[in-house]
Amino acid sequence: MFAKIALFELRYQLRNPVFWVATVIFFLLTYGAMASDDITIGGGGNVNANSPVAIVTTHMILTLFFMFVTTAFVANVIVRDEESGFGPLIRSTQVSKFSYLFGRFTGAFVAAACAFLVVPLGIWIGSLMPWLDPETIGPNRFSYYAFAYFVFALPSIFMVSALFFAVATITRSMMYTYVAVVLFLVLYIVLNSVMSSQPEYRDLASYIEPFGLAAFGNATRYWTAAESNTLIPPIDGVLLANRAIWLGFSALMLALAYWRFSFASKSISARKARKADRKQAKLAAKEPRLVDTLPQPTPERAGWARLVARTRFEMGQVLRSPAFFVLLLIGLFNAFAGLFFGNEIYGTPARPLTFALIEPLMGTFALIPIIIAIYYGGELVWRDRERKFNEIIDSTSVPGWSYMVPKTIAVAFVLIATLLISVVAAMLIQAFRGYTDFEIGKYLAWYVLPMSVDMVLLAILSIFIQALSPNKFVGWGIMVIYLIGTIVLSSLGFEHPLYLYGSTGTMRVSDINGANVGWSTGWWLRLYWGAIALVLAVLAHLLWRRGADGALLPRLRQLPRRLASPSGAILACALAVAALSGGWIFYQMNVVDEYRTQDDVEAQLAAYEKKYLKYENLPQPTATDMKLAVDLYPEETRMEARGTIAFVNNTGKPLEQLHLRIADSDAEIRSIEVEGATLDMDDEENKYRIYRFDQPLAPGATGTFTFATRRWQQGMRASGDDTRLVRNGTFLSNSEFVPQIGMSRSGLLSDRATRRKYDLPAELRQAKLEDESARNRNYVGNSPWVTSDITVSTVAGQTPVAPGDRVSDEVRGDRRVARFVSKQPILAFFSIQSADYEVTRRVHNGTTLEIYHHPNHDFNVERMLDAMEVSLDYYEANFGPYQFDYARIIEFPGYASFAQAFAGTIPYSEDMGFIADNGDAESIDYVTYVTAHELGHQYWAHQLISSDQQGGTMLVETMAQYSALMVMKHLYGEDNIRRFLKYELDNYLAARGSEAIEELPLERVEDQGYIHYRKGAVVTYLLQDRLGEDRVNTMLSGLLDRYKFKGPPYANANDLVGGYLSLARNKQERDLVTDLLQRITLYDLKADEAKVTKRADGKFETEITVDAEKFYADGQGQERKALLSDEIEVGVFAQKPGLGAFERKDVLALRRYPVHSGSQTIRIVTDTRPSFAGIDPYNKYIDRNSDDNIVAID
């Protein structure tokens, strides 16, 4: 009996639309996450996308999402009978309570478990896609999938099934069950965020986190990439306990359900009965309005009534269906998570400004309207037929249009409603996060409107396909193929939006530049695809199945006859609009602009490298002076630049050739004239020219060339609008419009798989540290030191900015013209910017500090100015004079998220610091941190520039990080520096696991961010701590003096390592410098326990047991133990270090003690009773586990 009921239930569930919708969504999610960059689940990194760790993580995260589906299955089991009134019938049969209840539960659970199988399937199929980078895909092993599915997914699905089955049994209401799901999620998220913020709860979390995320995270926390790619954690210890706890919990829930379930139908409460009675009485009391003869129909006047009624009816059918509800919940859940936790930088949230929420909202929610459009497209077309009501409707006098038109309008309204609901959700989040400036107009114009049109296009395609396909499953199948097809085609180089149905380009939104990027192209494409959709809609209307004839062929035969109708006229008009708009778009994209696929771009870059990289080390003259005139015409997205560049031959040998090039594809060379030289070779496609001097340029001789270039996106661009030269917020760097002398590596292909595809070496490694010849080139594209004189003109409403003193700035007619002259040499590596800025100014010790920002983005402007002040104070006192009398931070549209240091000017993305919310005392004040970092670059890059070889970025990026950390130390105090160090440390540890080539010691870093920023920050902080801040700074300022504004040979890492070594006073310190800078060294410092005793003299003695280890790692992450013998800080505290409330006064004792490998005990005596004790409490060491350094004292 049990088996029969289970089987029956399973069959029922398999026919349930929820099952099919769920399988399709979850397949698409996982497949998409594997095969496309547009869909993401959780993190990424360079660990193989199909590594066991990635597979398990995907399974766990999706189980969480799957909760809505699982609940739909199991809750339906009980509630269904209540709703259909079938319950009493079944209960009166011989079925035992056990068989009935658990038979059905088993059936529903098995259905859920089967549906979830598409997750491993999606990963597996996704991992086979040919366009994926083979380096990110490991071997597919069945055991990985089985482990993820059986150890994590299945028990979690079982737990969710049991829990909500119990809830449904008790409440007998779908609604309450879903309320319980939401409640569970909220609790789960709250609990999670509490536990993840407090590492001491990590162990507890591993036991009680229901999906196994914490337990799995614990088991794999310190795995290297190699381990993550090949290992499965053993099922024992905490992991086993976690799974067992939750299986036990599930059993408990099932028992509860059994106990609470009664066959007797619940007699309704007296109150409910009265209510029902009253309702019945009210119904009965009302007399029908009777007429003797029924009114005659007037079909010719019923058009509007029919449209409204049909539309309302169809909408009601969608809105009241459970699948819609489930879909909406899944979407909102994903969106809530994305909007709550998204956009964090340094763990600090951004203010939820509308423009900043729209892209995450699209990313997290958009799949839902897509599914709705496709799914309900099918439902609407087939509904009447499936409900067997089609014959009744078909035999009424409704005209043909009242099938297609109301259904399309209905699905459009449902989609708009869905989008509006997500907007309300987003605004709730804004309100919840304390932001109440609701910009409804932006939501509508930037999100609801374009998305609605895009979704309606999709819905019409779906309706069209369904109208033609023999049944709805075939139709859905075709739509899924279409979805996957769009991903596949664009991966294969078929990218033109004119043949990818519904492709409307990418719109980028920004407060500065509005929706200008992608707006007009998007709406032209919407017009074009809208016309095509209208064609499809008319065809669907003409081919509609009316009556009993289902076959397509007879309908197709009737098509020509039916075309002779108003529909035919609409079809013709739509075709005409499609042809005209398509023609116009084609003209714009392929004739006015150039249509280039990603493949074309890559092929060109590969050819460029093959042709010209050989000139990288060709001796070339060096630029010395630049005089530029740059005219910006933002409304036309046009720039005209003219300039004269003076150069000198400082190679010591006569030079015959001058190589001039512009690597940027958007720039156009209008003319170049080289004094005393003729054009020898002109590669127009690659914009690479070789001039031959009439007389070889003698050593020390100078010359000049003049140029005129243009940048102009005239037409629409198939691959998306230019984001550099825009209506408001232009940000161009010199390499985008000034011809460069000689070849460099910047801008070449970097993706290893792509490089191999074009027969290039997988990577271009930097010159070895030992290669002295590499010191002839510097690390920023070998940009020389030049004097500059830059005139920028733009429209009167915008402010132009370039490096240098602003010697003039005036409005001439409708143009604003400003001239910038630099007194100091600057690197020929700079930017010009122009936008409608508000400027906030402050003068500090003779330096004018300016922030150019969007009028509404003034939240952190004062903080930035403060940061500039303290930074400059510290740097001038410790490193030497600041070379400019101005420092400018200039906001640019958030098309990219970074800040960058040019000479005295710092472009700063609108996505970053400007909207950071530093309200939380525990958060990292990255606005100050980043500002200090960029100002640090005014010394480290713009005074001293390092060579283009291993370790080069250590002198630039690591030193800027060090400078910023010093500023933070002085601003926040030494005792609050832990949060910065820990952030950097954790990032380093997490990132080194995903290294693709090899991890290198700091002195040999090859432009690896996690090493030169993250590790560099921690390491240089520890070095100044040990060697003395002043001593280190004296050494650094000496280094600056030696290399300031100097050409080759450039400084390299040996200078810096030598400097640190020169400060070491003993073997321990020398070893430390070597360990930190020249090796990959990892520590494991841990406080085991601490006991305090009150001594006879009233003082307190704390006995701390600490464990310490040191490891050396090689580039692949293989570690070996090394002997540790160092002096490391050990201390006792009144408060826990690292928390927001922690202050200097909470430090009761803190000093260095000799620490060696292994366990040891340290005694500290204090006047007051300490609460916490620990080793390296501020995380100055590269500690593999930075969370176990502190223990609470018993």
Place this chain on the structure above:
Amino acid sequence: MLELQNVTHTYPNGVRALDDVTLSIPKGMFGLLGPNGAGKSTLMRTVATLQTPSSGSIRFGEIDILENPEELRKQLGYLPQDFGVYPRVSAYDMLDHMAVLKGISSASDRKATVETLLNQVNLWGVRKKAIAGFSGGMRQRFGIAQALIGNPNLIIVDEPTAGLDPEERNRFLNLLAEIGENVVVILSTHIVEDVADLCPRMAVLIDGKISLQGAPKELIDKARGTVWAKTIERSELDEMREKYEVISTRLFAGQTIIHVLSDGAPGPGFQAVEGGLEDVYFSALASSRRAPADIAA
């Protein structure tokens, strides 16, 4: 009123569902009797403009249905053999929706229509309940209510009483009888009593062909004296089938009563039966079954 001329319909799979059907149906109730699979529903659907026959013509009054289905639909009420319901929609809302579809454009007309009809079919008390929860009889009454919207001149009801209990069936037939005076009502059924009770005129459709048509009373008169009954043991049945043309058998108090067709007294123990419509129908069925056998012989 409704004239079918040589209507033939062949499905793509070769099944000839209608074979040269010619019928003339006047105002009033018209019964279309036939076994399952005889082509009744095909005929009903064809008249209801849901299907185009392979050949032949159908006229309703002045309207050529095949040329101008839209015109007929304005005067048509159709209750298909098997229709479903939408979930979560009440009888009132659904009927109102149907009234819009049928072209009752003004809201007050719709209110009058819906409420009158709900009252007429005795569903007023349950108007706010979802149709999905209705019993079969209630559902059929809802079905007839929607067919009556807008005073159609042609009402087609396809197998409406199948599966109804006797009480529901009675109630339903009474409803039909009320309306079948001034308009054409075609009632297709395989239940002889339905036709016998209600229809002044009828036809029998077997294997796509009209094998009988006329007024039930005339047909019964015509058959008088050709049907004989005998009570036999079960074991004798095969022998009887050999000897006589048995048109029906039924059990009565443990014994088998057979009806046979014969122009004169077939033999000892047979008694002439005061034939009912059922016997007429069964003899028609029997003769159509015999026909192919004759050809084969």
